[in-house]
Amino acid sequence: MSLRSSHPPVVVVGGGILGLATAWRLLRAGVRVTLVDPGPQTSATRAAAGMLSPFAELPADPAMASAMATALGGYAHFVEKLAADAGVAVAIDFPGTVLLVPETERVAIGDRLRAAGARVEMLDAGALRSAEPMLSLDGGAILLPDEGHVDPRQLHDALQAAFARLGGRWMHTEAESIVIRERGGVGRPVVETGLGPLEAEVVLDATGTGVARFLDEEQRQRLQPRPVRGEILRLLPPARLSHLVHESGGIYLVPQTDGSILVGATAVEGEPRRVTVGGVQWLLEHATRLAPGLAQAEILEIWSGARPLAGNGAPELVEDASGFVFHALGLYRNGILLAPAWSETLANRITRALDRSGIERPGGLDGSSARSEIEWSER
Ligand SMILES: Cc1cc2nc3c(=O)[nH]c(=O)nc-3n(C[C@H](O)[C@H](O)[C@H](O)COP(=O)(O)OP(=O)(O)OC[C@H]3O[C@@H](n4cnc5c(N)ncnc54)[C@H](O)[C@@H]3O)c2cc1C
Numbered sequence: 001m002s003l004r005s006s007h008p009p010v011v012v013v014g015g016g017i018l019g020l021a022t023a024w025r026l027l028r029a030g031v032r033v034t035l036v037d038p039g040p041q042t043s044a045t046r047a048a049a050g051m052l053s054p055f056a057e058l059p060a061d062p063a064m065a066s067a068m069a070t071a072l073g074g075y076a077h078f079v080e081k082l083a084a085d086a087g088v089a090v091a092i093d094f095p096g097t098v099l100l101v102p103e104t105e106r107v108a109i110g111d112r113l114r115a116a117g118a119r120v121e122m123l124d125a126g127a128l129r130s131a132e133p134m135l136s137l138d139g140g141a142i143l144l145p146d147e148g149h150v151d152p153r154q155l156h157d158a159l160q161a162a163f164a165r166l167g168g169r170w171m172h173t174e175a176e177s178i179v180i181r182e183r184g185g186v187g188r189p190v191v192e193t194g195l196g197p198l199e200a201e202v203v204l205d206a207t208g209t210g211v212a213r214f215l216d217e218e219q220r221q222r223l224q225p226r227p228v229r230g231e232i233l234r235l236l237p238p239a240r241l242s243h244l245v246h247e248s249g250g251i252y253l254v255p256q257t258d259g260s261i262l263v264g265a266t267a268v269e270g271e272p273r274r275v276t277v278g279g280v281q282w283l284l285e286h287a288t289r290l291a292p293g294l295a296q297a298e299i300l301e302i303w304s305g306a307r308p309l310a311g312n313g314a315p316e317l318v319e320d321a322s323g324f325v326f327h328a329l330g331l332y333r334n335g336i337l338l339a340p341a342w343s344e345t346l347a348n349r350i351t352r353a354l355d356r357s358g359i360e361r362p363g364g365l366d367g368s369s370a371r372s373e374i375e376w377s378e379r
Contacts, residue, residue: 009354011036011191013175013214017152017336018328020159021343022350024082027166033218034169034200038155042273044208048152048336049232049254049264049306052144055144056097056246056301057116057161057334062116064314068334069117072146073343078340079150086161086171086224091257092254094148097244098123098132101141109248110142115363119146134291134292149244149254152336157228169222171195174379178203180215180322182253184314189325202353205327210306214327225270225329227306230265231279235287235297237261251286260300273304317349324353 010026012019013039023033039045050217052075054068079092091094104142110120121143123131128141163170173194180187189203205214209227212220234256241261245253254262263286266279280302287294310330315338316326328346331338 001201005359009201010034010350011189011190011198011202012204012206013037013178014206014208014210015160015170016045016206016208017042017156017159017339018343019204020156020163021188021339022328023168023207023346024085024162024166024202024344025343026170026350028270029086029164029347030205031351032167032169032352033163033214034171034198035163036173036175036191036195036198037172038172040131043156043330044305044307044335045156047230047232047273047303049252049262050152050155050256050336050338051246051252052094052148052150052206053097053098053144053252054147054334054337055113055116055245056099056147056244056248056277057314058113058116058118059313061312061314064220065116067083067341070335071337072148074341075150075337079155082155082158082162086158087165088154088158088161090154091151092148093144093257095243095255096143096145097147097246098128098135099142099144099231099246100245100250101142101291102248106142108138113142113144118144121145132241132243134237134241135245136292139289143243150277150336151256155336161253168246169180171198175207175214176203178325180325187320187324189320193305201324202350203325204350205269205325206327206346208329208331209306210351211308211310211327211329215318219327223310223316223318223329224309225308226270228332229268229271229279229304229306229311231275231283231296231302231304231334232262232264232278233283233287233299234260234262234301235294236300237263237297244377245290247286247290251280251283251290253291261297263294266304267307269309271306273301274308276353279304307334317346319349324357326350326353
């Protein structure tokens with residue numbers, strides 16, 4: 001076996017949703033992948049609420065808004081294909097979002113959402129009461145009937161299962177650095193790990209809030225990667241919630257298939273993950289104001305995670321000077337929604353870099369390369 005074929009073509013550092021979704025696409029395209037992550041239990045992915053809410057969270061940037069809407073459109077297909085490869089089910093549902101906005105702005109916000117491509121239904125006070133009897137509010141709301149939610153932990157379990165089934169290799173260790181060393185007369189990436197150096201043709205750094213360590217000083221200054229802590233509660237309410245409920249500028253409630261609901265989330269920039277008294281108090285105050293019956297709910301779980309924010313809040317892809325190391329960062333607060341579409345673009349960039357390095361790939365599962373079905377507009 002030649003040296004070239006004895007080391008894995010692609011090393012993915014970070015096994016959250018982005019690293020694993022990209023690795024899965026590469027494996028499907030016939031690329032060998034090694035993933036380096038000591039353990040993704042503390043990833044943002046496993047802390048997320050799983051809302052698929054491009055319109056309730058509509059960003060000001062039109063390119064981001066359109067990417068988020070596109071991501072929603074392709075989500076069910078992604079989950080179906082992944083679940084088939086993984087051999088496990090992933091809970092996903094599209095009950096729609098009840099968006100709570102100031103009554104005086106409801107019509108204008110509805111128009112803005114329609115202009116961004118959303119299907120919008122206006123609910124007056126009576127319609128809101130019958131849609132969500134648990135809520136106790138005077139005014140109406142906006143219904144976004146196409147939005148939904150996925151169970152991020154089941155999705156992450158499925159990605160891990162599919163990765164293993166398709167022959168991915170997982171090294172349970174931390175990556176310490178990514179360096180370029182000469183190999184066969186050209187510079188090639190090496191990932192220094194706790195278990196020794198790992199040579200690769202192409203490296204994807206998808207370490208979420210851990211990314212600062214792998215960027216150079218200029219990139220760190222420009223992108224300022226930073227964590228944004230979010231705390232979440234899981235409650236067992238006295239009655240079921242039918243829709244996602246999203247209060248503009250406030251909290252959200254996400255119904256789960258077992259009848260529990262998630263109440264999220266705080267947002268504290270620059271803070272690591274931890275659960276604070278103030279955070280839990282804020283969530284409970286807002287939740288019981290919207291739905292006073294929640295005072296009777298049982299608290300089932302409390303946790304926190306750190307969202308990976310960079311630059312102005314949009315995902316970034318940074319290619320180093322060698323052209324064989326990619327840093328994907330900044331999925332921030334919509335990474336569960338965005339990762340399936342974004343991972344397609346990453347897989348395409350990586351397969352193009354492999355083509356440049358002369359690595360041959362057997363046909364993938366689809367009998368094709370990792371060509372995109374949804375192309376993210378590269379930023
Ligand atoms: C409270 C909260 C609620 C959220 N709710 C939603 C939501 O409703 N909808 C939505 O779309 N998004 C939501 N998000 C955002 C979403 O969770 C993130 O954007 C997304 O999970 C980021 O994925 P990632 O793969 O980039 O990072 P992560 O999931 O954090 O994965 C990064 C991985 O890299 C590994 N790593 C780090 N450093 C190293 C190293 N040196 N060596 C090896 N491995 C390393 C870590 O162990 C981790 O497993 C939420 C986030 C939080 C915190």
